[in-house]
Amino acid sequence: MTPSMRALSVHLLTATGAVFAMLAMLAAVEEKWSLMFLWLVVAFAVDGIDGPLARKYDVKTNAPQFDGALMDLIIDYLTYVFIPAYALFKSGMLPGWTGWITIIVVTFASVVYFADTRMKTKDNSFSGFPGCWNMVAIVLFGLQPGFWTILLIVITLAVAMFLPLKFIHPVRTERWRKVSLPMILAWTFFAGWAAWVDFHPASWAHWGLVATSVYLLGAGIAQQLIPARSA
Numbered sequence: 001m002t003p004s005m006r007a008l009s010v011h012l013l014t015a016t017g018a019v020f021a022m023l024a025m026l027a028a029v030e031e032k033w034s035l036m037f038l039w040l041v042v043a044f045a046v047d048g049i050d051g052p053l054a055r056k057y058d059v060k061t062n063a064p065q066f067d068g069a070l071m072d073l074i075i076d077y078l079t080y081v082f083i084p085a086y087a088l089f090k091s092g093m094l095p096g097w098t099g100w101i102t103i104i105v106v107t108f109a110s111v112v113y114f115a116d117t118r119m120k121t122k123d124n125s126f127s128g129f130p131g132c133w134n135m136v137a138i139v140l141f142g143l144q145p146g147f148w149t150i151l152l153i154v155i156t157l158a159v160a161m162f163l164p165l166k167f168i169h170p171v172r173t174e175r176w177r178k179v180s181l182p183m184i185l186a187w188t189f190f191a192g193w194a195a196w197v198d199f200h201p202a203s204w205a206h207w208g209l210v211a212t213s214v215y216l217l218g219a220g221i222a223q224q225l226i227p228a229r230s231a
Helices: 003-029 033-056 068-090 097-114 133-143 147-160 177-196 205-225
Strands: none
Touching: 003 033, 003 068, 033 068, 033 133, 033 177, 068 097, 068 133, 097 147, 133 147, 133 177, 133 205, 177 205
16 A cells, blocks of 8 residues: 555544544434444544554645645544533533533634644643543533533633643653553543443443543643653
């Protein structure tokens, strides 16, 4: 296979995320939340592997006719923001005006954040909460907290998108990557497990999701507080 064909294959892999987004949306419309999250987990897994492959096969050089970063951003908005926001709104966990506040805050703040040219830091982390509402939503579906708690979490994270707080990219942030990579793999496993058992309250998957989510949310801020050792 030629370098251009390999690079094109990576673009096509990225594009499958749009198909998984549509399948997730169809499940959401029918309020099949577990199935919706299973498709979102598949899309999340694709998003985790297409970036390293794109760099390995140098898609910018070998398949420059397609903008992989733009393709990825479009799909990310669907799978990370739009569909999870819809699910929170339609699930019944946020009654009345709280649901409307949530979808407005999540979709508006996220599109502004995704367009911000300052969203990446020098070490390939994110400046501000990176709009991973799919990860937030699946934990909320698993734990089923009260609507005031959900609303507080949503507003807090939306504000955190525009604060000078660092959030790691589990694959690209080099510092603590030996811990971060297993954590994101564990998170993906627990997310799929929780959705597979239809968020059964007795499932240990929920606590695995909480533990891994706490690390993924807090690692970047911890790195800001703990100076890196000089080489």
